[in-house]
Amino acid sequence: MQRVLEECDRARVNFAPDPVHDLRVALRRCRSIADGFIAVDPDPAWKEMKKAGRRLFSRLGELRDVHVMQEWVGKLAAPSDPAATALLQFLAARENELKQEAALALTEFDRKQWKRWSVSLPRRITRLRQGSVIFKHLALERLMYAHDLHRRALRSRSRIAFHKLRIGIKRFRYIVENFLPQQHSAWSSDLKRLQDVLGEVHDLDVLWSTATQIHAFPDQQSQMQWQQKIAQDRQQRIEAYREKMLGRSSLWRAWRAELPQGRQIAAVALARLKLWASLLDPDFRHSVHVTQLALQLYDGLTNGKSQVAEERAILEVAALLHDVGRSQDERGHHKASYRLIRRLSPPLGWSGESLHLVALIARYHRGVLPGRQATLRALPSPERRLVLRLAGILRLANAFDVDRHGRVHRLAITQRNGFITVAARNYSSQSNAAEAVAAARHLLEVVYRRPLLVRPMKIPKTI
Numbered sequence: 001m002q003r004v005l006e007e008c009d010r011a012r013v014n015f016a017p018d019p020v021h022d023l024r025v026a027l028r029r030c031r032s033i034a035d036g037f038i039a040v041d042p043d044p045a046w047k048e049m050k051k052a053g054r055r056l057f058s059r060l061g062e063l064r065d066v067h068v069m070q071e072w073v074g075k076l077a078a079p080s081d082p083a084a085t086a087l088l089q090f091l092a093a094r095e096n097e098l099k100q101e102a103a104l105a106l107t108e109f110d111r112k113q114w115k116r117w118s119v120s121l122p123r124r125i126t127r128l129r130q131g132s133v134i135f136k137h138l139a140l141e142r143l144m145y146a147h148d149l150h151r152r153a154l155r156s157r158s159r160i161a162f163h164k165l166r167i168g169i170k171r172f173r174y175i176v177e178n179f180l181p182q183q184h185s186a187w188s189s190d191l192k193r194l195q196d197v198l199g200e201v202h203d204l205d206v207l208w209s210t211a212t213q214i215h216a217f218p219d220q221q222s223q224m225q226w227q228q229k230i231a232q233d234r235q236q237r238i239e240a241y242r243e244k245m246l247g248r249s250s251l252w253r254a255w256r257a258e259l260p261q262g263r264q265i266a267a268v269a270l271a272r273l274k275l276w277a278s279l280l281d282p283d284f285r286h287s288v289h290v291t292q293l294a295l296q297l298y299d300g301l302t303n304g305k306s307q308v309a310e311e312r313a314i315l316e317v318a319a320l321l322h323d324v325g326r327s328q329d330e331r332g333h334h335k336a337s338y339r340l341i342r343r344l345s346p347p348l349g350w351s352g353e354s355l356h357l358v359a360l361i362a363r364y365h366r367g368v369l370p371g372r373q374a375t376l377r378a379l380p381s382p383e384r385r386l387v388l389r390l391a392g393i394l395r396l397a398n399a400f401d402v403d404r405h406g407r408v409h410r411l412a413i414t415q416r417n418g419f420i421t422v423a424a425r426n427y428s429s430q431s432n433a434a435e436a437v438a439a440a441r442h443l444l445e446v447v448y449r450r451p452l453l454v455r456p457m458k459i460p461k462t463i
Contacts, residue, residue, distance in 0.1 A: 020060055020063050020064055020067070020102070021064060023060060024057065024060040024061065024064055027053050027056065027057045027060070028057065028174075029178070030049065030053065031049075031050050031053055031054075031057065032171075032174035032175075032177075032178055033125075033178050034046045034047070034049050034050040035050065035171070035174065036135070036138060036174070036175055036178055036179055037124070037125070037128075038050070039138055039141075039272075039345065039347075040128065040134060040138070040272055040275055040276060041124060041127075041128075041276075041279055042276055042279055042280050042324075042327075042340075043121075043124060043279070045117060045120065045121060046121070048117075049114075049117050049121065052109075052110060052113065052114065053109075055105050055108070056102070056105040056106060056108075056109050058105075059098065059101050059102040059105045060102055060105075062098050062101075063095065063098040063099065063102050065203075065206060066091050066094055066095045066098060067095075068203050069087070069091055069203070069206065069207050069210065070088065070091050070095075072203055072204070072207050073087050073088055073091070073207070076226070076229050076230070076233075077226075077229075081222075082217075082218045082222065083211065083216045083217050083218065083222050083223075083226055086214065086215075086216040087207075087210070087211055087214070087216050090210070090214050090216070127279075128275075130179055130180070130181055131179070131180055131181055131182055132179075133260065133264075133268050133271070134268060134271055134272050134275065135175065135179035135180055136180065136183075136258075136259050136260055136268070137259075137260050137265065137268040137269065137271075137272060137347065137348060138175055138179070138272075139172065139175045139176055139179070139180060139183070139259055140256075140259040140260055140265070140348060141347070141348040142168070142171050142172035142175050143172050143252075143255055143256065143259065144348070145168055145171075145172075146165070146168035146169045146171070146172045147252055148168075149161070149164050149165040149168040149169075150165055150168075150245060150252070152164075152165075153165040154242070157238075159205045159209075162198065162201050162202070162205075162238075163202055163205070165198060166195070166198035166199060166201070166202055169191075169194055169195065169198065170195060172191075173191045173192075173195060176188075176191065177191075183255075183258055187251075187254075187255065190244065190251055193244070194241065194244060194245075194251070197237045197240050197241050198237075198241060200233075200237050201234055201237050201238060201241075204230050204233055204234045204237075205234070207230065208226075208227070208230050211226065265348060265349045266313070266349045268349075269347040269348060269349035269350055270313070270316070270317065272347045273317050273320065273321065273347065273350075274320050276321075276324075276344070277320050277321045277324050280324040280326075280327040280340070281321075281323045281324050281326060281327065282323075282326055282327065283323065283326070283404060284323075285406075286323065286401060286404045286406075287319065287320055287321075287322060287323050288320070289401050289406045289409070290319050290322070290394070290397050290398050290400075290401055291316055291319035291320050291397075292409070293397035293400050293401065293408065293409075293411055294315055294316070294319040294393050294394050294397035295312065295315065295316060295319075296410070296411040296413075297393045297396060297397055297411055297413065297422070298311075298312060298315055298390075298393055299312075300411065300412065300413025300414075300422075301393070301413055301415075301420070301448075303415070310354070311386065311390070313354075314354055314357050314358055314361070314386075314390065315361070315390045315393060315394065317355075317358045318357075318358045318361035318362050318365075318390065318394060319394055319397065321337065321341055321358060321362055322334070322337055322361075322362040322365045322394060322398070323337065324336075324337050324340050324341070324362075325337030325338070325339070325340060325362075327340075328340070332367075334362065334363055334364070334365055334366050334367050335363060335367075337359075337362045337363065338359045338360070338362060338363035341355065341358055341359035341362060342355075342356065342359045357383060357386065357387060357390075360375060360376070360379075360387045360391070361387055361390045361391045361394055362394075363375075363391075364387070364391040364394075364395070364443075365391060365394045365395055365398050366395065366398065369442070369443055369446075370387065370388055370391055370443075385447075388443065388446075388447050389444075389447045391443065392443035392444035392446075392447050393444065395440040395443055395444075396422075396437065396440045396441055396443075396444055396452075398440065399433060399436035399437045399439070399440035399441075400424060400427070400433055400437060401433070402432060402433050402436040403431075403432045403433060407426045407427075407431075407433075408424045408425060408426050408427050408433065409425055409426065410424070410425035410457065411423065411424055411425070411457075412457060418450050418451075419450060419451050419452070419453055420444070420445075420448060420450055420451070420452040420453070421452075421453045421454075421455065422452065422453070422454045422455075423455055423456070423457040423458070424454060424455070424456060424457055425456075425457045425459075426456075426457075427454065427455075427456050427457070428456060429455075429456075437454050438454075441454065
């Protein structure tokens with residue numbers, strides 16, 4: 001981040017190609033680091049920092065595009081070419097305009113706030129180790145998204161599709177570059193080459209669009225000659241891209257092999273959600289303990305029969321995330337938790353629908369009983385019943401640790417004679433938890449349509 005401030009001073013003196021490029025690279029690196037951490041760290045400063053540099057970054061990008069187009073005109077035509085002359089005159093005038101706009105954006109750039117971020121945000125960076133499996137999971141998300149753009153671009157071959165592909169691969173490259181040093185060491189040359197090739201395709205598309213918009217061609221023959229040159233150079237670069245990215249030896253296959261596979265994807269997605277919750281929840285140890293109790297209740301109530309892995313995972317995540325709202329509002333934290341989870345982008349391996357169920361279960365872990373609320377009525381009947389059942393389990397698990405001392409740490413469930421009995425290790429009917437448990441069990445009694453009894457667990461005497 002300090003590098004950005006140094007390059008700002010350099011660019012302020014001279015908006016020549018090199019200072020503009022260096023400042024834009026420094027800004028881009030900070031913005032790409034922020035983009036990576038936004039996915040795993042809830043601190044709003046990351047989004048604020050990325051937004052603060054947006055205007056300056058955009059103006060520098062437009063100025064850089066002009067410099068690049070000037071270079072391309074020199075490569076494609078002689079200075080005496082009338083179209084080249086018209087383009088260079090237009091670009092020179094546009095360069096002066098953009099220098100003024102960039103200078104204005106630079107004066108508006110909040111250096112004091114940037115200095116504060118350069119102190120506070122690096123401290124948060126140290127909480128996540130470079131090369132961790134969480135960043136590999138994030139890279140896999142970006143890789144799969146970029147590969148989808150790759151298929152669309154090769155199918156449509158349109159200018160917009162290749163532009164989106166370039167951005168998709170760029171975002172994958174930035175995660176690798178900033179957070180996966182081992183993979184970056186192995187992949188950096190290929191990634192840079194691809195970025196250059198697709199960047200040149202984009203440059204040629206922008207040049208052609210600019211030339212046609214300003215009517216740079218004196219006649220039809222000139223226009224056809226330029227179109228042929230640009231199309232030929234563009235196709236050469238697309239073929240260079242295809243050579244690297246198609247077939248059994250494609251880079252897609254090589255990159256995919258180094259990133260999470262199979263069941264590991266879901267496991268790392270859970271780790272990402274757990275990390276996100278731990279950075280918000282002021283007493284995350286309590287949430288972890290409640291999660292253990294909730295899973296014991298779930299396993300006991302299902303009797304080991306027809307357990308649905310997705311159901312259990314939804315309960316686990318809801319329990320881990322149920323108190324994140326305490327970072328905003330202690331009294332109504334269950335509602336704040338719902339809002340925070342609803343705004344969370346689902347990590348790879350999770351769907352928006354499943355995360356919505358997590359949010360609802362966390363919303364009803366305390367407070368008013370779920371029933372006729374609009375958010376519940378909007379759900380299909382099977383999902384509504386699932387939310388009621390899992391919210392009931394989470395309510396009871398949370399009640400066992402109402403004093404947050406972690407005393408009750410083992411539960412055993414039996415179902416016989418029309419009753420559900422929960423035996424709790426270190427539970428006492430005289431404890432602070434007893435009153436909370438008595439109130440919390442009601443939802444489960446409604447869901448299962450039978451009484452639920454809670455008693456201390458008998459501990460066998462040792463000889």
